[in-house]
């Protein structure tokens with residue numbers, strides 16, 4: 001195995017020294033563009049439900065997400081007229097959409113795209129749909145074999161005890177198509193990687209044997225193609241298309257059930273390919289014996305090769321999948337946050353990926369670093385809310401991010417004021433929010449308990465005379481408790 005629409009009262013943005021001093025590091029990471037596209041896809045889905053189709057196509061379709069900067073979603077529009085129009089007519093709608101994603105003080109700004117960039121962005125493929133429950137991601141870039149998702153390759157497939165047999169069989173088939181197991185029949189529940197594995201074989205074949213023809217089709221598309229071919233009197237083309245391939249990948253074959261004409265045609269397609277030693281891979285949500293109203297001759301053919309299943313991934317595999325996904329999107333998410341997500345979503349990998357992107361969107365839009373509390377809050381609308389106990393490392397990371405410092409610097413030997421002040425604040429907050437003793441906190445920072453005692457009294461003393469520090473601490477506590485704990489909620493009364 002590889003390593004493994006409720007409207008909330010608007011918050012006034014709290015301007016505090018720390019917020020100016022440092023922003024959450026991941027926002028400026030290369031994955032930022034991807035994050036804003038994920039967010040924009042969700043915002044568009046919300047907007048579309050609330051305005052007419054004509055309005056949507058006129059105004060929203062040409063808009064591009066440029067990025068998320070310090071919690072603000074930056075949108076690119078085509079001209080200053082559109083910019084003004086958005087500000088006047090759609091700002092509330094966009095803010096509501098961001099609130100529905102968990103943004104507590106939603107902020108949107110508009111930039112006019114330079115003509116060249118506009119043309120460039122408009123020629124880009126539409127943003128990838130969110131990696132979540134219902135949608136299966138289509139290809140986001142041209143691929144040598146049509147209909148193959150470029151992300152679905154062997155290198156991106158995490159192998160665990162739940163899928164190692166299916167993976168080994170797919171690899172064997174990719175290496176010896178038409179010889180190893182024919183057909184290869186992969187079954188398992190929704191969102192567990194069947195399509196991913198099929199596409200991986202397709203990619204492998206087109207790379208290793210560039211002349212080979214690969215066809216991926218869902219059973220539904222196969223049926224529709226057949227209906228159209230019959231209607232348009234184009235059966236010869238239909239047969240030629242499906243019977244001249246080297247590798248035929250058919251998804252969701254259980255949908256053949258009850259479709260007599262499609263079964264008949266598929267039977268002949270199967271025979272033609274099989275007799276010519278062409279590889280066939282089928283996926284289904286159940287084994288052939290459990291597909292009702294499937295002709296016996298098809299069922300027995302499906303059983304000729306190898307039948308293999310994919311089970312739900314266990315915890316370690318789920319963490320490994322999340323880790324790989326974060327790396328793939330170039331987003332730096334701490335291990336304990338990934339572990340929290342992996343504990344929440346246990347069965348469907350598409351949902352697991354969707355949950356991670358929800359956490360990423362939530363943290364980006366609220367401009368806070370990743371923490372378990374933030375992740376729990378981001379997922380609380382979808383999954384059973386989790387009670388998160390604040391840990392020392394949560395405080396360390398949150399304070400460090402606030403001051404734009406790497407977390408380990410606060411535990412290091414540095415004695416400069418820029419490091420000492422945040423270190424003392426971290427010690428104070430750990431003392432306040434956890435049950436750790438002074439010596440335990442000292443040990444965590446590689447220091448004596450008296451240093452911690454001094455830090456705690458110094459911060460308490462400063463709190464009495466420094467309003468800015470009071471706001472910083474209140475905001476840090478808010479972040480550490482998942483953002484909107486009313487007890488720690490502070491409105492900035494200076495505005």
Ligand SMILES: Nc1ncnc2c1ncn2[C@@H]1O[C@H](COP(=O)(O)OP(=O)(O)OP(=O)(O)O)[C@@H](O)[C@H]1O
Pocket residue numbers: 131136137151152156157158159163188189190191192193194195196197285321349350353
């Ligand atoms: N082992 C894995 N490693 C990495 N990603 C995985 C793995 N298994 C599944 N995924 C990811 O989970 C998502 C869902 O996978 P996929 O679409 O292949 O599921 P499926 O079993 O075909 O679902 P359905 O029954 O809905 O057709 C994809 O984004 C896929 O990349």
